[in-house]
Amino acid sequence: MSEPPRFDRGHTDDLMSFLAASPTPYHAVANTAERLEKAGFRQVSETDAWDGTSGGKYVLRGGAIVAWYVPEGTAPHTPYRIVGAHTDSPNLRVKPLPDTGAHGWRQVAVEIYGGPLLNSWLDRDLGIAGRLTLRDGTTRLVNVDRPLLRVPQLAIHLDRSVSAEGLKLDKQRHLQPIWGLGSDVRDGDLIAFLEETAGLAAGEVAGWDLMVHSVEPPAYLGRDKELVAGPRMDNLLSVHAGTAALAAVAGSGAALPYIPVLAAFDHEENGSQSDTGADGPLLGGVLERSVFARGGSYEDRARAFAGTVCLSSDTGHAVHPNYAERHDPTHHPRVNGGPILKVNVNNRYATDGSGRAVWAAACEKADVPFQSFVSNNSMPCGTTIGPITAARHGIKTVDIGVAILSMHSARELCGAEDPWLLANSLVAFLEG
Structure with a gap:
């Protein structure tokens, strides 16, 4: 077995570029696919017959991607090692009738996606990005990555109670961003603007999946630049690490006892129940078809799934210095x-x-320290794609991730070392 590739600070530099280039799940999977293509992977269509050839392959579906690498001579019953993650983040998403406004302000009608920290979207320069569906059924990505919109906060002079009682936001009335001036609100203005931006003909767009994003780029923070501030770390940090690890393992030339897989799903932030979510059929269908394409039977599929392990990699909570009482008193994960x-x-x-043992062995092999997280007993605990993956597919699943602050904010905070420490541990896990 060859030594696992080692990632370092350059991995965090690359993460920052990935975050900036991936304002939506659709951009995230496109950028992931591009990186895998450079590593020798090729896309396969779900509507085509699959062959049993070796090498790296991936499937794209909306805002989700599943990629896997089959070494030469891999038996049909070979188990998988899966890194699971999600591509979506809480944000503001454009409604079907986006053009609105009042009192001389032109606004965009938005809906709340997931559970964002609403105050973090106020008084922030916002762009707009997403997927446009054309009349011929094809899609086009669009990204207006410049200050275009803003959700203005009410001045303190008009709400003197805010300092004493806290900010109170009505999701319908207080979060509609402005993007211009004009008393005549015209239906179709936003889409016409995006058609022009994307170089499309007027009226060519038949549908859209659009969302707003902060245009402030990721940045190192702190006296020694030991921290990283940026958007969508939950959970593109894990998608990026999983992509880098899969590409490294596929290119290592090592003999592998498992088939390494990256599964990055959409819609985790609102329950995963979609055709691109972890509670949908995507992962199971891809794994089964991979077994059958190599000449395997249902018995081979059952054997492969029985030996499979998935790491559900998602961000978690670092101990907060201003709210330490909200954490379990004996479990205080620290950044870096x-x-x-x-x-x-x-x-x-x-x-x-038993899952802990698998994870501990991977970290030991990679020479990476790890910490344990458990919620305060008096606080409700969040969840991940982990339990869904385990229940839906009957495979052993372990929940891991990177500890951050400001989770679900428009701008989150992590340690500069943790992204590459995670990537190194994922390489060791995928290699077995």
Whole structure:
């Protein structure tokens, strides 16, 4: 077995570029696919017959991607090692009738996606990006990555209670961004603007999936630049690390006892119940078809799934210096302390003792420290794609990730070392 490739600070530099280039799940999977193509992977269509050839392959579906690498001579019953993540982040998304406004202000009608920290979207320069569907059924990505919109906060002079009682936002009335002036609100203005921006003919767009994003680029922070501030770390940090790890393993030339897989799903932030979410059929269908394409039977499929392990990699909570009482008193994950193992006995996370052993072995092999996270007993615990993946496919799943602050903010904060420590541990896990 060859030594696992080692990532370093350059991986974090690359993460920042990935975050900036991926304002939506559709851009994230396009950028992931581009990186995999450079590593020798090729796209396969779900509507085509699949062959059993070796090498790296991937499937794109909306804002989700599943990629896998089959070494030469791999038996049909060979188990998988899966890194699972998600491409979506809480944000503001454009409604079907986007053009609105009042009192001389032109606005864009938005809906709240997931559970964002609403105040983090106020008084921030916002762009707009997403997927346009054309009349012929094809799609086109669009990204207006410049200050275009803004959700203005009410001045303190008009709400003197805000300092004493806290900010109170009505999701319908207070979060509609402005993007210009004019008393005549015309239906179709926003889409016409985006058609022109994308170089499309007027009226060519028949549907859209659009969302706003902060245009402030990721940046190093702190006296020694030991921190990174940026958008969508939850959970593009894991998507980026999983992509880098899969490409490294596929290019290492090492003999592999498992088939390494990256599964990056959409819609985790609102329950995963979609054809591109972890609770949909995408992952199971891809894995099964891979078994059958190599000449395997249902028995081979059952054997492969029985030996498979998935790491559900998602961000978690670092101990907050101003709110330490909100954390479990004996579990205080710190940034730059290495990735975290997430545990919840009520199965909000899928980790059990045997899963911990798999994770510990990967970290030991990669020479990466890891920490443990468990919620304060008095606080409700979040969840991930981990329990969904385990229940839907009957495969052992372990919840891990990187500890961050400001989760679900428009701009989150992590340690500069943790992204590459995670990537190194994922390489060791995928190699087995």
